[in-house]
Amino acid sequence: MSKPLLQVRNLTTKFGNGPGAVTAVNNVSFDVDAGETLAIVGESGSGKSVTALSILQLVPDPPGRITGGEIVFDGIDLTKLNEDEMRAIRGNRIAMIFQEPMTSLNPSLTIGLQIGEPINLHKRLPWQKAYDKAKELLDRVRMPDARSRLANHPHQFSGGMRQRIMIAMALACQPKLIIADEPTTALDVTVQAQILELLKELTRETGSALILITHDLGVVARYADRVCVMYGGKIIETASALDLYAKPLHPYTRGLMASIPRLDQPAGLRLVPIKGQPPNLAQLPPGCSFNPRCGEVAERCRRDVPELMKADDKHMHACWMAPHV
Amino acid sequence: MRGYILRRVLALIPTLIFASLIVFVTIRLMPGNIIDLMLSQNDVSASKQTREQLEAALGLDTPMYVQYFKWLGALVFKGSLGNSLWTNTPVMDEILHRLPITFELGIMALLVSLVVGIPIGVYAALKQDTIGDYILRTFSILALAIPGFWLGTLVMVFPSIWWGWSPSVRFIPFSQDPIGHLLQLALPALILGKAFSAITMRLTRTLMLEVMRQDYIRTAKAKGLSVGTIVMRHALRNALIPVITLVGLQAGALIGGAVILEQIFVIPGMGLLLLEAVGSRDYPTITGVFLVFGVAIVFINLLVDLSYGFLDPKVRNR
């Protein structure tokens, strides 16, 4: 088998110094193959965004910094690159779509300029050509009236339209990898599905790999090939999307599953959210960080930290009580 | 847009009438009125007879409200600000003569403040909490704290003691010697611009820090843009909108500073005219100068508001 497009190995990203330091991403490892869609799922604060920003070396510093691990993209360890080398990759070979379409576009620049910008920068096309490309990109994200809308400013678009613009921008240089950080969380439910369909379709066309960050396991089922579940800065379960649905092994994943509305569920049945609070990263409990909320907690869970272990070839989890080999 | 400007200009009228009324009344209540001054200067013993004649000749014998409405009527119907009580020449002519000089001084001071304040503010923001940032911020406090009149006096006095050189006190018109003229204005403009550049720098720094935290700057970074492009294309324009407001808010202080520096550097602008007129209790000139200052401040703020339209697309498209 060929090498994966992206290999993240033992990535650790911290915020702050000394006793107040917080490990937002803790020894995280995963792969992304060319063209595949990997979902990263987890509650708010579990470290999904920081993982994404770490890949692009965009963690705000100070207070944040990557303290360990490797991020090998297309054979290059991104953590070893200098800023100029990294800039040549951002927006060009790895692009990112952010959660907040309302604030992620510059309010005082036309969208033509904002979409054309990476083309002008990385492909060295003159602005006129970059605008032509921007128009094609807007057509591809199904923006009606693309030519005339190039001259518009972000406030003249709805949230869903702005997210289409963000997608056009991400696709501009045909990146090998697109990271979409909760691209639909801020949008209406009906628009969410359209945007995800569009994203999925366009990445399939261009062969880009996609890291889809979400806290919605329902999204995962429809759009992802594989899934990593994060909790308290760690990956606590990873499997193919099908496997994860068929047999979630970690109690936290099972809790998440139980909180998804299902069509085959009798209407009116209450969803069961996971009880308790997301962990305080500055004061993680000893042993398994999920133990205060876990219904299956055993004595060992309060003592030893479970690392990822294999349930079978492709399915791994970090739980002492779940079956493993 | 044209309707908006018209409405703004119309709204200005009551303000100016009210302001002119206040000036009109208060200067006449100043101790030491013009009649005493004229009589003492002409060395005529202040007999009751000549005092009344003089008052009548200058039109100061009627009640104050009559005087005011006469003045207002002349302004509205003839565009006249009256004549100087001393020279009997139209105040308007004198003002039109002096205004360009003060305008020039103000613009130069403003340029100094923007050219110095904005780049330093941007630099300090990008280097937040480094030694460079601290040094620049300390300097800006110094620049704010040192009074312009004190610095101006030093510049006038010490070079002449040490090197026998002092700034020219004879005014050099632009038409005679453009370079000499600009050099003559440069020193007061630098001193006048100093405090404003410090304020501009501090505001620019704060606003840049705010803008650089925005999500769209993160988007720009994720595109691979360099810091230079991010600042010039994405950040500065958004940060500068409030800086423009500052220019409007500072217009009054700028005029006040110009009055003092014109006095120190003997520059025959509006400021010197005002001081001379106050000294000689030349009521129409004082009122005229204040009226023009008022109009200037209002128009500067109107320009500031209009410039939003060019900087902020949300306003432009409305």
Ligand SMILES: Nc1ncnc2c1ncn2[C@@H]1O[C@H](COP(=O)(O)OP(=O)(O)OP(=O)(O)O)[C@@H](O)[C@H]1O
């Ligand atoms: N700029 C920052 N400064 C300090 N700490 C930070 C910063 N950004 C993130 N963190 C820390 O990292 C943790 C993980 O944050 P992250 O944004 O990755 O969560 P997330 O999984 O993306 O959550 P969400 O679903 O809310 O987006 C946070 O709980 C916080 O403690």
Ligand code: SF4
């Ligand atoms: S290790 Fe123990 S506490 Fe942690 S999830 Fe498994 S059973 Fe629960």
Ligand SMILES: [Mg+2]
């Ligand atoms: Mg996030």
